[in-house]
Structures are given as structure tokens and as C-alpha cells.
Amino acid sequence: MTNSTEIKNLSLYHYQSCPFCEMTRDAINELDIDIELRDIHLHSEHFEELIREGGKPQVPCLRIEQEDGKTHWLYESQHIIQLLGEYVNLVKNAA
Incomplete structure (x- = not known):
């Protein structure tokens, strides 16, 4: 069993039948x-x-709650996937 990285300040708005x-x-x-x-x-x-x-x-749509209290909304699956990949790389490099 692996330990997944929990990201508390992100929420993904979606629905099941959407291919993106x-x-x-x-x-x-x-x-x-x-x-x-x-x-x-x-x-x-x-x-x-x-x-x-x-x-x-x-x-x-990815809802990003920033540390300064502002909320950013990121659309487009490729942009969301890219951001999440960059985040995981930052976490791995910080460990």
C-alpha cells in the first residue's frame, strides 16, 4: 500500500461521464x-x-485555495495535469 500525497488546498470539479x-x-x-x-x-x-x-x-476545473486566502480557478485538463505534475515533483524534491 502506498502513501498518497494529500493536497488539502485543491478541489477538482468534475462529473463521471466527461472524457476530459x-x-x-x-x-x-x-x-x-x-x-x-x-x-x-x-x-x-x-x-x-x-x-x-x-x-x-x-x-x-481545479479550485486552488492559496495561502493568502485568494482562490484561483484553473480550467483545461492539460493545464490541471501539468500543474499537478509540477506540484508532485516539488514535493519529491523537497523530501
């Missing part, structure tokens, strides 16, 4: 990181939050 969401979830699994998954089809409050705070109903 699936690609992003697959990358999360391959990187062995634990991110809160917020399914917008199963929980209407996640969909409402995505539109209200993120500004559009596009998924996948």
Missing part, C-alpha cells in the same frame, strides 16, 4: 495524490459553487 474529467482523474491516480473530488452532477451545491465562484460551468 476522466483524463484528469486518471492523472491524479497515476500521480498518487489525494484531492477532493466534487462531482457537479451528484451534488448541486458543487455546480452552483463552480458557477458562482469560478464564473463558468466548465469542467474539469
Whole structure:
């Protein structure tokens, strides 16, 4: 059993049948990181939050809560996957 890296300040807005969401979830699994998954089809409050705070109903979307209290919303699966890969590399290099 491996210990996945938990990232508390990130949440992925997605839904199961979205192919770009699936690609992003697959990358999360391959990187062995634990991110809160917020399914917008199963929980209407996640969909409402995505539109209200993120500004559009596009998924996948990564919500990034920064240390200064600001929230950044990252769209596009390739950008999300790239950011997560860079984060994992930083964590590994810091260890």
C-alpha cells in the first residue's frame, strides 16, 4: 500500500461521464495524490459553487485555495495535469 500525497488546498470539479474529467482523474491516480473530488452532477451545491465562484460551468476545473486566502480557478485538463505534475515533483524534491 502506498502513501498518497494529500493536497488539502485543491478541489477538482468534475462529473463521471466527461472524457476530459476522466483524463484528469486518471492523472491524479497515476500521480498518487489525494484531492477532493466534487462531482457537479451528484451534488448541486458543487455546480452552483463552480458557477458562482469560478464564473463558468466548465469542467474539469481545479479550485486552488492559496495561502493568502485568494482562490484561483484553473480550467483545461492539460493545464490541471501539468500543474499537478509540477506540484508532485516539488514535493519529491523537497523530501
